Amino acid sequence: MKIKSINLLNYRNYSSFSTDFNPELNIFVGDNAQGKTNLLEAIYFMSTLRSFRTQNDRDLIKFDEEFFRIQCEIDTDVSTNKAQVVVLKNGKSIKINETMIRRSSDYIGTLNCVIFSPQDLNFFSDTPRTRRKFLDIEATKVSNKYLVALNHYFDVLKQRNALLKQPQIDEDVLSILTHQLIEDMWIIVDYRLKMVKSLNKKIKLLFKKLSQEDNSIDLQYQTEFTTDSEQEFKRLMHDRMKQNKMRDIYFKITHSGCHRDDLSAYMNTHELNQIASQGQKRLVLIALKLALVEFIYDKEQRNPILLLDDVFSELDQTHQQRFLENVPSDSQILLTTTSIDQLKELKRPMSVFEINKGQLITRRDLNG
Template identity: 30%
Template structure:
């Protein structure tokens, strides 16, 4: 799969922008703050239904505008499809597939991306929420219908927390919280499906992660990943369902006292290890970069092996500047066989020559195709 055309209207710092990327490597060169990342952010938004830089959709709309439009033509196996998202400052966002009205949650059925950006260092060093998002973005791309499951879980969790904040311990003792039982059932059902898919994902990522890390950093390191659930000791979906239900029942008074749901997929974490030690806290800066990048490459190769869409669109946002020359070359070799890779760089010389197949210059919200010397 590849993007054959991209059109932006009032997205970030772009009043208008139109490009026709080719198959292979598409390099966006420009100084910081000119809009390079905004271009790849728009593509990634369609696949993941969110930004890798902000959780607020309105932040993607150009200042002074009421709506932003992202329009992408995709090509795969001789067929094309047009996706269009309209992000509204007020009111619900809108979506179209081939000019027919659709839902944004449908988009992962048609487009798959894997993005690596400097923010992804926080996958290793940061808070659990980033690692949960990494897992959920991937399970949605593997199985697009899970976009609805994840969305419904978040909605039920919010409703349940609202009820917990207004409930009293005496209501539990008097048996007056029948409504909470209904939310418990939905939370457990949805949460069990999410946990099952996360476990499957991490098991399937193990071998590609090892291969990717060896390709980038060398074969003298061992990497592994393991989920750290808030509900321990449940290995099957049936065991997890029962344990989740039991945890909610026995912890109800404590949850009411604190006003939040204390167990479930929203409280899980992932532990990444390097040579038997937790990468968080032990890995050097260079090892952290290599680890985070390897995770994304592993994800891309996993999606490639399963998807009927072909290769995911690979996005490397400001990556090469942080790597030494040897790792730059290794990374270039690792991504060379993907159908389409978008690369952003402040300096063209940071990008290996083999990847400079199509170059666009980005300056102050305008994009121009390279026609001469890159210097």
């Protein structure tokens, strides 16, 4: 999958912007605060319908404007699709090839991107919520069943917690909601377990190749019951919910469930955070993202687009080269940097875009 072109209207510091992209490597260069990350953010928005920097879509509308619009052309092996999203202060509308898309779930998957941004360096020291969100966002890109179960799970959880807050609790309703919660939970936990198992295999190899070190990386999904058996999971979970019932009612909150799970990383059986250097953490995160690229390929037989915000330029030349060797050869890469000096040496067809105050100043095509 490749992004062929983009057109922005009133997005962050872009009034009006349009360009097409190199199918291989795209480098956005410019001083600080010129709009490099904003551009990657707009592409990411077309992938997930959310930003990786803000929860609030309104922040993305150019100051003093009423809406923003992003249009892009996406090449797949079989066709070129046009996608458009318009975000107003009170809602958004989505189109693919002139057809209105009513539900976000029918849009997700149209453009598949994997992003690596500086915030990711705190990934394993951040709260479990960050890591669950990562698993959820990535799983929903490739599994509609997961997306449906996840949305339903959070609806039911909300209802259950609201019920627990009532002065008089209807036990029948509580038991129906508990049952529904466990039905969705199985789909979610089972998928996350399989996904982490697959990522784990891949990250081990990728980290070795990138670092050329002997350290072994291990990812583990932390959940209440790890089992392949749906029946056993549901039985154990029903028992657990029964045990928790009085506590849930007393504290007016649902204590057990996959909204409490976590993903941890170990380096040679020690917690990654406690022993890894900054450089090692960066490589683990890069290996994780590359593992994700392979995971998406396994599911879709298509490589996602790689968005690298400021990260690539932090690597030394040897690691940059190793990174590129481990990216599938037909993956499209878009990256930002404040200095092009080091990157000029890369032997790859590339386009270098100079960005200044939300405008494209120059574009140079190299090695083509």
